[in-house]
Amino acid sequence: MTDWSQRLKRKQDVKDRANVPNHMYGYCRVIHCGRPARAGTSDGLDERYCRAHADHNQRHGSPLKGSYTARELNPYRRAALAWIVAHEDNRWVQNAVQRVQGLYQQAGPYIEAFRLRGLPPQDRAKAALARLRQHGTDPRLVVAAWLAVELVILDDPQPVTSTEYKRVQAAKVVHRMASGSHRRWVREVPSPVWPGQKQAQVQELHVYPRSRGRVLRHLGEALESAVELLVDHHLTDVHAFKREQGATGASGARPYPRGWVSRPRSKDDEEK
Ligand SMILES: [Zn+2]
Structure with a gap:
């Protein structure tokens, strides 16, 4: 239980810090963005980027480049x-x-x-x-x-x-x-x-x-x-x-040749 309460406390600390505008952090590192770097995404503090770019970075691993399709x-x-x-x-x-x-x-x-x-x-x-x-x-x-x-x-x-x-x-x-x-x-x-x-x-x-x-x-x-x-x-x-x-010319429609599936044991094998 101490582990749990420590986590709760840490969460609260993070929340508190995220709620305080901290001018030390300056501006988003993305060139020409101009927005202040906002620590305060749901998955921890990111002091490097504004909220939008931090969010994009979380999802794709880059503040600007999206994921490959x-x-x-x-x-x-x-x-x-x-x-x-x-x-x-x-x-x-x-x-x-x-x-x-x-x-x-x-x-x-x-x-x-x-x-x-x-x-x-x-x-x-x-x-x-x-x-x-x-x-x-x-x-x-x-x-x-x-x-x-x-x-x-x-x-x-x-x-x-x-x-x-x-x-x-x-x-x-x-x-x-x-x-x-x-x-x-x-x-x-x-x-x-x-x-x-x-x-x-x-x-x-x-x-x-x-x-x-x-x-x-x-x-x-x-x-x-x-x-x-x-x-x-x-x-x-x-x-x-x-x-x-x-x-x-290999088709891009499937990740594997026919007969290969990533989840052989379940019914919903098809990948999108
Ligand atoms: Zn930005």
Whole structure:
């Protein structure tokens, strides 16, 4: 309980600070913005930007550049996956896959999406990885997601090259793989009428865990650490492979070839 009251107190402190106009913080760092930097987003203080730019930064990992769309990313995800499958014996591919499996194993217990509220960002990032594990998401899809973000940034004529942007973009893709629960199941609950007896109860779940803020930073950092050696050794090869593939024209409509899904065990496999 002390942990809880400490959190409450910290929350109050943050609120108090956010409510006091602090002239020390000056102006938003976005050039020509001109608005005062406002500490006071819901996900902690951001002293660098005005409210609008801080909010944008939380969602996308950059105060100005938006997120890549699925249509932009899909050809890269497919190319990265195809390259991974073609190089499964490569030690750095194996290394990355094992590290993603390591993240799954260290992610702690599976937490239903509706229990995530109030958990600190780091725990919610772990919960996202636990959801992937629970759904049996192939680690190669996670590796491919990171590589896809690296590749799309390489090909972007006006890229944002910050670590934060890369992490957030990859984390958004991976977060989406395991999120958006629309599930219905039956479970046994104690009977309200007959003590000691059980009865079946239909449960439904329609929850999208929030995909923004520090959760994405933590998740992105974990993903980066899993794939970084593969990136160091082979990103240029994957990039060359994508360029060759691009000539033959891979469709951007799907993130994976037919037969691949990110959530093999559930009914709502289709990704948008
Ligand atoms: Zn601004």
